[in-house]
Amino acid sequence: MHILAEQFLDFLRLERGLAENTLTAYRADLECFFSWLSARNIQSVNAIKRRTVLDFLLHEKDRGLNTNTISRRLVCLKVFFRYLQQEGLVTGNITESMESPRLWKILPDTLSVREVESLLASPDPEKAIGLRDKALLETLYGTGLRVSELAGLTLDDLHLDESYIRCVGKGRKERIVPIGATAASWIQRYVSEARPSQIPDANARALFLTVRRQPFSRKGIWKLIKKHVRQAGIGKNVTPHTLRHSFASHLLANGAPLRVIQEMLGHADISTTQIYTHVDPSRLKAIHSKYHPRS
Numbered sequence: 001m002h003i004l005a006e007q008f009l010d011f012l013r014l015e016r017g018l019a020e021n022t023l024t025a026y027r028a029d030l031e032c033f034f035s036w037l038s039a040r041n042i043q044s045v046n047a048i049k050r051r052t053v054l055d056f057l058l059h060e061k062d063r064g065l066n067t068n069t070i071s072r073r074l075v076c077l078k079v080f081f082r083y084l085q086q087e088g089l090v091t092g093n094i095t096e097s098m099e100s101p102r103l104w105k106i107l108p109d110t111l112s113v114r115e116v117e118s119l120l121a122s123p124d125p126e127k128a129i130g131l132r133d134k135a136l137l138e139t140l141y142g143t144g145l146r147v148s149e150l151a152g153l154t155l156d157d158l159h160l161d162e163s164y165i166r167c168v169g170k171g172r173k174e175r176i177v178p179i180g181a182t183a184a185s186w187i188q189r190y191v192s193e194a195r196p197s198q199i200p201d202a203n204a205r206a207l208f209l210t211v212r213r214q215p216f217s218r219k220g221i222w223k224l225i226k227k228h229v230r231q232a233g234i235g236k237n238v239t240p241h242t243l244r245h246s247f248a249s250h251l252l253a254n255g256a257p258l259r260v261i262q263e264m265l266g267h268a269d270i271s272t273t274q275i276y277t278h279v280d281p282s283r284l285k286a287i288h289s290k291y292h293p294r295s
Helices: 003-014 020-039 050-062 067-086 113-120 128-143 147-151 181-197 218-232 240-253 258-265 281-291
Strands: 164-168 174-178
Touching: 003 020, 003 067, 003 218, 020 050, 020 067, 050 067, 113 128, 113 218, 113 240, 128 147, 128 181, 128 218, 128 240, 147 218, 147 240, 174 258, 218 240, 240 258
Parallel strands: none
Antiparallel strands: 164 174
């Protein structure tokens, strides 16, 4: 299958935490699509037009597929092309205006404050690895970073005395992210007590290192989180992105303005951040009650 499709599926698995059944269905949809493209000698995603997608769906209809399967094919392609656009791999989303059943929103579960506290209490900070894991989890929840941004942090990105860190997000855009005293103190302790024994050489600059003294990959962080989710006895499907969603949802629930959350998350468009208003309907009810003259 096309390498971009594999990268897309990895993204859904590691950063969005989709169920294996859904991933299997998406894989089948993409295999059919790229097989159809190959038979027509269409090699590049940038060569795919809106008409190309429509022809593919009509082909699937002619093969006798039912409406539900064809609708799922379109949903898959809409999510796939949205991913390509977000990653800067295509100039525009050719499926954006195509009608389909309501697009399923890829939103993992959020954790309650109590569940987050249980997760953060899982590592043993009296051990070097536990101290690293504690600092990593506190940083992830305390900043709302994407997993790729966390993996890319270096010592040079830390400005803990000024209560912020610097990260490079999507499109190589740099942004400043506030960091609270709790996460900052765990990072400082990890850097001074545990990290020196991990570094392969004096020039290593990556902040978080594996037991093999290498910078973490996204998959490595995902496995670390899964380990502590099990230890904490949390039954939800938790991924690195779950902590990012929890970070934003908890800020919103405590009254943080949506525009401020947008800046901290590094969202280019406020509409992306607005998805969190669906996570916290109680806040919407409270706002309506407070401000509407007929509430």
